[in-house]
Each structure stands twice: as structure tokens, then as C-alpha cells.
Amino acid sequence: MSEGTGAFDHERAEAAVRELLAAIGEDPDREGLKDTPARVARAYAELTAGLRMSAEEVLTTTFDLGHDEMVLVRDIELWSMCEHHLVPFTGVAHVGYIPAETGKITGLSKLARLVDVYAKRPQVQERLTTQVADSLMELLGARGVIVVIEAEHLCMTMRGVRKAGARTITSAVRGTMLKDAATRAEAMALIHSPRG
Numbered sequence: 001m002s003e004g005t006g007a008f009d010h011e012r013a014e015a016a017v018r019e020l021l022a023a024i025g026e027d028p029d030r031e032g033l034k035d036t037p038a039r040v041a042r043a044y045a046e047l048t049a050g051l052r053m054s055a056e057e058v059l060t061t062t063f064d065l066g067h068d069e070m071v072l073v074r075d076i077e078l079w080s081m082c083e084h085h086l087v088p089f090t091g092v093a094h095v096g097y098i099p100a101e102t103g104k105i106t107g108l109s110k111l112a113r114l115v116d117v118y119a120k121r122p123q124v125q126e127r128l129t130t131q132v133a134d135s136l137m138e139l140l141g142a143r144g145v146i147v148v149i150e151a152e153h154l155c156m157t158m159r160g161v162r163k164a165g166a167r168t169i170t171s172a173v174r175g176t177m178l179k180d181a182a183t184r185a186e187a188m189a190l191i192h193s194p195r196g
């Protein structure tokens, strides 16, 4: 994938929103819309903040707890933006890993932050899923990783095919989670066990 600069240009974003308002037949100068380009630019800066963050920054806090068995955080709330239509897709991510033999683990919140690094940018669900899995393998030296994402795409709900409630499920399985069926089954059982 070719890389953009990642830098957010507020002035350019404001001008583009003003232009879009004119293109849809609105009057960008009417009272209710006059602050909209600046607001939308700020909102887009937030919604694409992942372009200006890295997995390396997020996974700096690690502990050597000697815990070398599965850690799984499920139901991590997720908001991303479909790169085809620039409308949201939303759902949950389940992220599990088997730490390195040294027992090097990261903070639980860092798994949720990692999801945000890759979610807060124009994205497709498949790439989001593999990027989270691959960064855990590389940066934590995890022996195995499983990432399952369940999401609803507003581009399929509010427009186009208009199928509300359809959920897309993607998974990325790496290392021992891939090789060892019992470990993978344990992770899937944890992901699907009853809530509450």
C-alpha cells in the first residue's frame, strides 16, 4: 500500500468541506453552515488520528510477568471508516495472544489502543484485522495471536444495498494459534462464551 503523508492539513480539509457543501447544492455561507467546515475538519482529524500514531508507540509499556498463557480481551468497541465510502463501520474486536516464552506481556488497555491505531483511518475490515494481529506478533514477540472483528458497515446499511443488521466477521490467526487447534478452540470458546 502506498503511504500518504499522514499529516493533517486543517486549512485544506476546511476548504474541501466547503467545496463539498457547494457541490451538493448547499450554501456554505448560510448561518447554520458557516462554522461547519472548521468543525468537520476537527472531526476528521480525530477520526483519522490513527494515521498519526504507531503501534510501536502504543506497545511500549510491557511487563515481564512470566505469564506465558493466553490473554484475551473481547468486545473492544470499534469505530472505523470504510475507505470506499468514508462512512463508519462499527462493532467489536476480540484480541487474544499467547505471550513470548519470556512472559513479556503488555497492558490490557494497550490492546484496545492498538485497535484504535489501525481503526482511526480510512480502512477495510480485513486489513484492520491483519494489521492488529501482525503488530502483536512482531512487537510483543507473541507466540500466537487471534484477532476476530465483528462489524456493521454503514455503507451497507444507510445506502447502497441497505441491509441493516448484516455483520461482517473477519479473523486473523497467527503462530501457535494457527498451528494448535486446541489453543485456537480455547480462544474461540472464550470469545463466544456467554456475556455477563
Ligand SMILES: Nc1nc2c(ncn2[C@@H]2O[C@H](COP(=O)(O)OP(=O)(O)OP(=O)(O)O)[C@@H](O)[C@H]2O)c(=O)[nH]1
Pocket (backbone or CB within 6 Å): 082, 083, 084, 123, 124, 125, 126, 153, 155, 156, 159, 160, 161
Ligand atoms: N472487502 C471489503 N469490502 C468493503 C468494506 N467496506 C466496504 N466494502 C465494500 O466495498 C465495495 C465497493 O464496491 P463498488 O461497486 O466499488 O461501490 P458501490 O457502487 O458504492 O457499491 P455498493 O455498496 O454495492 O452500492 C462494496 O461492495 C462495499 O460493501 C470492507 O471493509 N471490506
Ligand SMILES: [Zn+2]
Pocket (backbone or CB within 6 Å): 082, 083, 084, 085, 086, 087, 153, 155, 156
Ligand atoms: Zn463502504
